[in-house]
Amino acid sequence: MQEEKPPRREREKLRQRQEMLAVALNLFSEKGYHNVSMHEVAERAEFAIGTLYKFFRNKEDLYKALIMEMAAEYHNALSSVLSRQGDILTILNDYISAKMGIFDGNLATLRLYFAETRGASFNIKAGLDKDIRKLYDKLVRQLALTLKKGIRENVLRKKDPYYMAVALEGITNAFLFYGLEDPDRHSYEANVSLIRDMFFKGVLAK
Amino acid sequence: MQEEKPPRREREKLRQRQEMLAVALNLFSEKGYHNVSMHEVAERAEFAIGTLYKFFRNKEDLYKALIMEMAAEYHNALSSVLSRQGDILTILNDYISAKMGIFDGNLATLRLYFAETRGASFNIKAGLDKDIRKLYDKLVRQLALTLKKGIRENVLRKKDPYYMAVALEGITNAFLFYGLEDPDRHSYEANVSLIRDMFFKGVLAK
Amino acid sequence: MQEEKPPRREREKLRQRQEMLAVALNLFSEKGYHNVSMHEVAERAEFAIGTLYKFFRNKEDLYKALIMEMAAEYHNALSSVLSRQGDILTILNDYISAKMGIFDGNLATLRLYFAETRGASFNIKAGLDKDIRKLYDKLVRQLALTLKKGIRENVLRKKDPYYMAVALEGITNAFLFYGLEDPDRHSYEANVSLIRDMFFKGVLAK
Amino acid sequence: MQEEKPPRREREKLRQRQEMLAVALNLFSEKGYHNVSMHEVAERAEFAIGTLYKFFRNKEDLYKALIMEMAAEYHNALSSVLSRQGDILTILNDYISAKMGIFDGNLATLRLYFAETRGASFNIKAGLDKDIRKLYDKLVRQLALTLKKGIRENVLRKKDPYYMAVALEGITNAFLFYGLEDPDRHSYEANVSLIRDMFFKGVLAK
DNA sequence: CATGAATGAGGGTTCATTCAT
DNA sequence: AATGAATGAACCCTCATTCAT
Structure with missing residues (x-):
């Protein structure tokens, strides 16, 4: 049998x-x-x-599979958050929490992910990074769409939503990165709330 | 003679x-x-x-010299901006302009710089990155001091200045990075003004 | 199967x-x-x-393995001769024959062996020669013990047995060396008998 | 002027x-x-x-000059001892003293000399050693002539004088070599007297 | 079908030697 | 005549990849 x-x-x-x-x-x-x-x-x-x-098939293939599967998982998770219905601010808050949460306690993934998306993949082999950059850009664009909706609903200021998305990515990545460097500097929840505050309200007094 | x-x-x-x-x-x-x-x-x-x-002396030495001299030049330029006397907002505006300007038309430097400071130096050799990370952190701390002064003067909100600095670094890096990826997306001046706006006022309407 | x-x-x-x-x-x-x-x-x-x-693992490792295995074989053979029971003079005669015989028709080994034990290993790498020198000294000491027994039994003169051993080594090495330089000068048996005669009786008439 | x-x-x-x-x-x-x-x-x-x-002219030339001048000096000194008129035993005693004395406190020379004459010159370059070997052989032959005279005068036993010379060289070299390895083992004078005794009388009791 | 012995291109580095100044 | 910057052949060693078992 x-x-x-x-x-x-x-x-x-x-x-x-x-x-x-x-x-x-x-x-x-x-x-x-x-x-x-x-x-x-x-x-x-x-x-x-x-x-x-x-x-x-070869070393590059192994690396690529690793990166792409890692990235797919990550992007699916975030993409599904952005696809939710409902209040824009809730979605954005959830997005930030989800992004910060994914890498929490997952240093190895974070390090490789940054290496690939933030500039060093050329250290490995030209061209290997095309696919993942495309994937990443897709996510940023989806984020931009969400932000655009926020603008239309007058929840967010009338600024180019793509650049808003870039800014949000920049802030979250920076905090992830500093957490990576110095893992005990701050709790993940504290970072999440700092990011939200700063991104939404800016730093100017009044 | x-x-x-x-x-x-x-x-x-x-x-x-x-x-x-x-x-x-x-x-x-x-x-x-x-x-x-x-x-x-x-x-x-x-x-x-x-x-x-x-x-x-060897390949690593060449690489290190390259990175460190590049970083020193970069950090000196930005550090001197932060050391200026005067209005906090002017200093911060100048800082952003200077940072964006330095890498403008300097793709190769930018790429290597990111590779080193944003996560991929471990692709080369453990330990090589200690010095440059230290240099970079010094700059962030100096930026934090400037922000702190801004807080004391009631120009900026009462938030941890170090994390403000991290956020600013994140946003500027993100824009640099996107300029790097897609060089003709936006002019450098436009990016500078976007960054200022977003960092100072946030994205929330009203 | x-x-x-x-x-x-x-x-x-x-x-x-x-x-x-x-x-x-x-x-x-x-x-x-x-x-x-x-x-x-x-x-x-x-x-x-x-x-x-x-x-x-590397070139030095290859060289060391070569020398050490060669030396071990050589020293084991001679050591076992010296460990035999029985008449001292027979043992010494056998030792001389065995030593001369080992290198007979083995020029390559002999050359390398001399290079290592007789002074030139420093041409290769400091420290590589420690082990083999120790091995060689062990053999000389064992030879000295045999000679000491000969002295106690009144077969040999009352001289420091270690220096006697050094002298015997010197004579045998010299003959080996001359055989090496000029292979057809004398037969191995003739050399053996010459060495015995000279070492035991000296050169003085009467 | x-x-x-x-x-x-x-x-x-x-x-x-x-x-x-x-x-x-x-x-x-x-x-x-x-x-x-x-x-x-x-x-x-x-x-x-x-x-x-x-x-x-090149590195080899430097090395060769070094070795040859060193050897010439050494061989001239010993050769002149062997050329003296007079009692054979005195000449031989003087020869042994002179040989041992030359290298006393002259480790560097001794080491290089052994490397060249005792087997390791092939570590440097084939052919470089031909000349010095010839020089050395000339000395051994001169020593043999002296010994031959000793035989004719019935001072020494009727043995092939060349091999006697080889034996004497072997003994003296062995002592030099052990002095080199372990500089404080024995005084130079003690070694000289040991060598004479052993070479002339052999080791057999009675 | 899994294995791992064997391959050899390629890379970092040294150093004897030359020759313009 | 002395100098030492420049050269490049040659060396040791690694490791991605293959393929016979």
Whole structure:
């Protein structure tokens, strides 16, 4: 009665793939792409090097898969927040909370993510970053749409919503980044509330 | 009357060094540290490989010199703006203009600078980034001091000045970054005015 | 019935290692450590350079393995002669024969061995020679113990046995060395008998 | 009144050459031929690298000059002892004393000399050692002639004088070598008397 | 089908030597 | 005549990738 062999096999394969990706995430995040060898990944994941190459055509492929799956998960989560119906300010508040929350306690992901979206992917290979930048830009544009709705509803000031989105991304990233550098500086909730306050009201007195 | 031989030699040496650094800046920024070989740098700079090594003890040394000199120049410029006497808002406006202006038309520098300060230096070598992070943090703290003065003078709201500084850095970096990605999206002056507006007044209507 | 796969693999590996060491021995002995490149060793052994590095961590490691295994074999052989029970003079005669015999028709080994024990290892790397010197000194001391027994039994004159050992080593080495320089000067047996005669009776008439 | 310019110039040149050779001797002896660079020699001797090359065509030339001048001095000294008229045993005693005395307190020379004559010159360059070996062999042959005379005069036993010479060289070298390894083991005079005793009378009791 | 031994291109670095000043 | 900046061949070593078992 081994009627369901394929699914089991399938599941097993997936599990192995996840294991490899998890190991790669930690190693890349810790030491950087070029300071991690394929042998190291294989060894830490307890697979033979050949097996690793069965799953990923080459090192770049492994890296790309890692980044893209990570990014997809992240963007889906945030995108779903932005797709909610209801009060604009609630949505934006939720967006900020969600973004800050995702990386909370997830340093490895955060580090790699920044490396890719904030400027250093060229350290790895030209062109590898095109796809993820596109994904990221899609999210920013979706955020801009939400902001635009806020403007139409007179909740937000009449400013270019795309640049508003860029500004919000900038502030949240900056706080994430400082949390990364100095993990115990502030609690995640405190940061969330600071970001909201600053983004919505600005810094000017009165 | 060739009494000043040393200075000429000295100047010549400096010129060569600058030439090497310029080539390295472009290559590193274009292809990433690990995808540029010392031979490539030497060849593009039209020196023999041995000559390159006369100026920089090794590849890391070359990279570090490049980053640190770039950062020092940048930080000195901004630091001097923050040190000016006078109206807080003027100083902050000048700071934003200066920061945006420095990288205007200086993509290679900007890319490398971001790679180092915004997360990807671990792709190169652990420890290489300590110094520049320190430099950067010093600047943020100086910015925070200026903001603090603004708070005392009741020009700015009573918020933690360090986090205000972080937010300002986040917004400016985000705009720099988007300019980097898509160079013709907006003029530098437009960006400057957008940043000021958003940072000072926030996005909320009324 | 191929139940014993590991041993076959093991044997194969050992054979390869021996092959590499043999090639290295000949090359180092012929041209000297610094005039032999790892590529040359790999090529002559008909392996890829990477394979060579799988067996020896680096050039020094290869050299050290070569010297130490050579020395261990040599010292074990001589040590076992000295450990025999029985007549002192027989033991000493056997020692001389064994020492002369070992290097007979083994020029490459002899050359390297002398290079290491007789003064030139500093040409390679400080510290590499500590271990082998220790090994050699152990043998000299063991020889001294045998001589001491000969003194106690009144077979040998009452002289410091360590210096007697040094003298015997000196004479045998000198003959080995001259055989090395000029291989056809004398047969190995003739040298053995000359050494015995000279060492035991001295050169003075009457 | 500068009538004697050439001689002064000449003398000055010679002094510089000696200085370079002295520095080279110390460096080569300390670190080995291949671990000393021409720049290092030039720097320690406080000359420009170009000047060093004015005196010695290349590194090998420097090394060869060093070895040959050292050897010539050494061999002249010993040769003159062997050329003396008089009692054979006195001459041999003087020879042993002279040989041991030459290297006493002259470790650097001793080390290099052994490296060259006792087996390791091939570490440097094939062919470099031919000349010095010839020189050395000449000395051994001269020693053999002296011993032959001793045999004819019935002072020494009727053995092949060349091999007697080889044996004496072996013993003296061994003692020199042990003194080198462990400088405070024995005084030079004690060694000289041990060598004489052992070489002349052998080790057999009665 | 998984394995891991074998490959070799390519990279960082050194240093003997030259030659314009 | 002395200098030392410049050269580039050659070396040691790593690691992504392949393929026979």
